[in-house]
Amino acid sequence: MIKVLFVSxxxxxxxxxxxxADVVYALPKALDSSEFEVRVVMPMFKSIKESYYQGMKYxxxxxxxxxxxxxxxxxxSYVNEGVEYxxxxxxxxxxxxxxxxYADDAARxxxxxxxxxxxxxxxxxYPDICHEHDYHAAVLPALCKVRYxxxxxxxxxxxxxxxxxxxxxxxxxxxxxxxxxxFDYKNYENGNLRFNDYCNFMKIGIVYAxxxxxxxxxxxxxxxxxxxxxxxxxxxxxxxxxxxGIANGIDTDSFxxxxxxxxxxxxxxxxxxxxKKANKAALQKELGLEERxxxxxxxxxxxxxxxxxxxxxxxxxxxxxxxxxxxxILGTGExxxxxxxxxxxxxxxxxxxxxxxxxxxxxxxMYAGLDMLVxxxxxxxxxxxxxxxxxxxxxxxxxxxxxLKDTVEPLNExxxxxxxxxxxxxxxQDFERVFNYAYTQYxxxxxxxxxxxxxxxxxxxxxxRSAREYENLYRKVLEK
Numbered sequence: 476m477i478k479v480l481f482v483s484x485x486x487x488x489x490x491x492x493x494x495x496a497d498v499v500y501a502l503p504k505a506l507d508s509s510e511f512e513v514r515v516v517m518p519m520f521k522s523i524k525e526s527y528y529q530g531m532k533y534x535x536x537x538x539x540x541x542x543x544x545x546x547x548x549x550x551x552s553y554v555n556e557g558v559e560y561x562x563x564x565x566x567x568x569x570x571x572x573x574x575x576x577y578a579d580d581a582a583r584x585x586x587x588x589x590x591x592x593x594x595x596x597x598x599x600x601y602p603d604i605c606h607e608h609d610y611h612a613a614v615l616p617a618l619c620k621v622r623y624x625x626x627x628x629x630x631x632x633x634x635x636x637x638x639x640x641x642x643x644x645x646x647x648x649x650x651x652x653x654x655x656x657x658f659d660y661k662n663y664e665n666g667n668l669r670f671n672d673y674c675n676f677m678k679i680g681i682v683y684a685x686x687x688x689x690x691x692x693x694x695x696x697x698x699x700x701x702x703x704x705x706x707x708x709x710x711x712x713x714x715x716x717x718x719x720g721i722a723n724g725i726d727t728d729s730f731x732x733x734x735x736x737x738x739x740x741x742x743x744x745x746x747x748x749x750x751k752k753a754n755k756a757a758l759q760k761e762l763g764l765e766e767r768x769x770x771x772x773x774x775x776x777x778x779x780x781x782x783x784x785x786x787x788x789x790x791x792x793x794x795x796x797x798x799x800x801x802x803x804i805l806g807t808g809e810x811x812x813x814x815x816x817x818x819x820x821x822x823x824x825x826x827x828x829x830x831x832x833x834x835x836x837x838x839x840x841m842y843a844g845l846d847m848l849v850x851x852x853x854x855x856x857x858x859x860x861x862x863x864x865x866x867x868x869x870x871x872x873x874x875x876x877x878x879l880k881d882t883v884e885p886l887n888e889x890x891x892x893x894x895x896x897x898x899x900x901x902x903x904q905d906f907e908r909v910f911n912y913a914y915t916q917y918x919x920x921x922x923x924x925x926x927x928x929x930x931x932x933x934x935x936x937x938x939x940r941s942a943r944e945y946e947n948l949y950r951k952v953l954e955k
Contacts, residue, residue, distance in 0.1 A: 477949060479506070480602035481515040482591055482612040484584075485574060488555065489523045492574050494723065494859045495608060495639045498690070501726040503558045505942035511949065514602070516591055518569040519551065519562040527553055531562065537597045541589045542657040544582065548590050550598065563590050581647040584676065585655035588614045592623055601628040604949055607636045610645035613680025614656060620683055621662055633952045636684035638677070640856050641698050641705050642782070645676030671706075681710050685952050688719045688945075690857035691878030695720030703854055719948060722881050723857040724938035725866065730842075732867050737839040744932045747868050748925070751843070758844030761837075764801050765825040771917050772801045774845040776838050776860050779808025779816070784851030784874060789815050790903035791910065796823055798914060804829045805841055842867040847913060851898075851906050855879045861895070865931035870924075871895040872913055874906075882936070886916065886927060894931040 485491055487500035503513040519528075531551040539546045549564040563569070568583040577583065592615070595601055607615050616634035623629045651674045652658045662668045670678040681687055689695045697703035699712045711718060732750065733743040739757035742750020752768060759766045773795075777783045785808065796802065796819075804816050804827075816829035830837065842848070848864040850873045857878030861871040865883075873879035875897045886893035898909040917924050 476512045477510060477604065477953070478602040479503075479511055479513045479604045479606055479949060480591075480595075481513065481606050481608065482615055483515065483517055483608040484587070484611040486515055486517055486560070489517070489527065489560070490520055490574060493639075494857065497725065497859055498637075498639070498723055499608060501724065501938045502942060502945065504556055504726075505724075505938040507942075507946060508557070511946065514559045514561055516561040516563065516594070518587055519564040520574060521570050521572055523562065524564070524570065534561070535594070535598050537590065537593045539586060539590050539593055541585065542654045544586055544589070544655055546586060548594075550594055561594070563587065563594065565590070581645075581651045581674075582655050584611050584645060585614070585651060588612060588618055589656065591615060592618050592629065595629065596623075596626065602632060603953060604633045604635060607634060607680060607684070609637070609639045610643060610676040610680065612636075613645065613676045613684075615680075616683035616685075617658075617662075617668065617679050618656070621667075622656070622658060633955065634684045635686045635688060635948065635952060636680040638681075638687065638689040638698070638856070641677070641689075641703070641707065642854075644678070644705065644707070646670070647674045647676075649674050675707075678707055678710060681707065681714055684717075685955055686717050686719060686948060687711075687714055688721055688948070690720070691722045691881045692720035693880045694854075694856045694877040697854070697877060719944075721941055721944045721948070722878055723859065723862070724941045725859060725862045725936050727866065727937045730839075730863050730866050732843055735839055735843065737836040738843040739840070742843075744929065747928060747932060751846075751868055751928075754840065754843040755846070756844075758803070758840050759801070761840065762803055762828045762830070763825070764803070764828055767801070770799055770801050771914060772803065772844065772846045773849060774803040774841050774847075775806065775849055776841055777806045777808075777850070779804075779806050779812040781809070782853050782855075783808075784853055784901070784906075785809070785812045787851045787901065787903050787906050788849060791907045792819060794907060795910060796826060799918070800826070800914070802827045803841060803845070805832075805834070805838060806830075807832055842869055845869045846917065847872055847896075849910070850874070850879060851901075852876060852879060853901055858882070862936040865894055865934050866936050868928045868932045870913070870927055870931055872909060873897050874901060875899045882934075884930075886923075888916075888920075888923065891923070891926055892930070893927055894934050895927065 483499040485496040487496045531553045534550045551562045740753035820829045855877040883895040885897040896913045898905045
């Protein structure tokens with residue numbers, strides 16, 4: 476049995492700030508349990524303690540002495556859907572309302588990484604593979620190979636680092652390496668831990684992990700370029716032979732229109748026409764839009780940031796609203812974008828609605844009730860929304876970048892193939908051009924539109940495919 480430890484700051488159903496939580500929740504369940512024994516280790520945040528503490532099992536107590544950090548922690552276990560989660564309880568760093576964005580994040584992340592190693596030693600639990608997720612866990616390979624390398628069982632662990640979004644790297648003052656992580660200065664001096672005279676968690680992970688993965692094949696290529704590499708492209712090109720792109724999937728049990736209790740009427744491929752129609756009508760009523768069965772209903776379920784292409788959408792929206800279209804937006808983000816959407820709602824009653832915030836149940840109803848979901852992202856490592864949309868028969872309109880390019884096949888009207896629409900250059904004109912093309916398909920070629928919906932619902936968006944690729948990579952890293 477191959478023992479794999481997922482190291483992540485978040486996972487559903489416990490805490491979520493982004494797609495990382497979806498991956499860490501779904502992937503362990505999809506791995507072959509007859510060959511892989513998977514555990515997940517994460518901090519015990521305040522919200523987790525409030526909701527799950529009574530059902531947890533106490534396992535052990537550890538001491539973490541690391542530079543200026545002198546803390547204790549308790550280790551708890553909780554089994555969720557067949558997967559064991561290990562929680563590190565420390566009120567100093569984790570008993571807070573939020574997950575990220577604190578002034579002492581460098582100390583919090585450092586404590587977490589060191590605590591994971593100390594946990595393994597105290598519990599005599601040594602996984603064959605540590606699968607670290609994003610920069611919050613990225614210094615763990617270096618800790619095992621440099622600071623704790625005298626312990627043979629720690630030194631023998633293989634490490635796979637998954638980059639979920641290279642835009643977030645964990646860059647701090649170099650003193651973090653010594654004050655919180657207790658590395659020897661020689662490891663900074665030789666360049667292995669140094670990045671432009673700073674401490675960069677992601678860079679350290681890329682250097683020390685045995686394999687590096689990211690969440691789509693296209694994004695794996697993109698991050699090796701100056702445009703998308705966020706100053707780490709040189710290092711990623713250096714590790715190119717050990718860099719893999721594996722597209723995410725979604726948990727198809729949680730996102731299943733056939734038994735989704737959040738939507739107005741469950742449906743499947745067999746009765747999708749009546750199902751989509753009923754959910755569209757219910758969504759229009761809920762959002763205060765005019766209940767019109769044949770009007771193209773378009774939406775976004777997204778963080779409203781520059782990454783997500785919100786500026787392109789806003790640049791095209793006035794022309795879009797001059798057509799027979801209704802628009803629904805769900806999300807929060809940059810204040811200037813929130814303000815713009817609120818103004819659009821005030822000026823376009825019955826045609827435009829903006830829900831400022833995030834509501835998981837409403838998101839499900841939007842995926843079920845929309846005709847088309849737009850994702851004009853500047854960059855997108857993988858993307859989750861387009862996968863969910865296809866699962867619910869809502870056609871995605873995406874920019875050809877990262878995982879969006881890998882998962883959405885644009886309509887080929889000559890071969891009757893495709894499961895959505897896409898455009899290349901990042902500008903308003905190209906987005907409008909493809910939007911108008913999709914608009915024409917909806918109104919003038921309804922049978923072709925139905926074909927695309929069927930294709931979208933047939934697309935394999937599950938984690939099963941991704942899991943098989945990770946299983947092969949786990950086997951490969953053990954041979955390295």
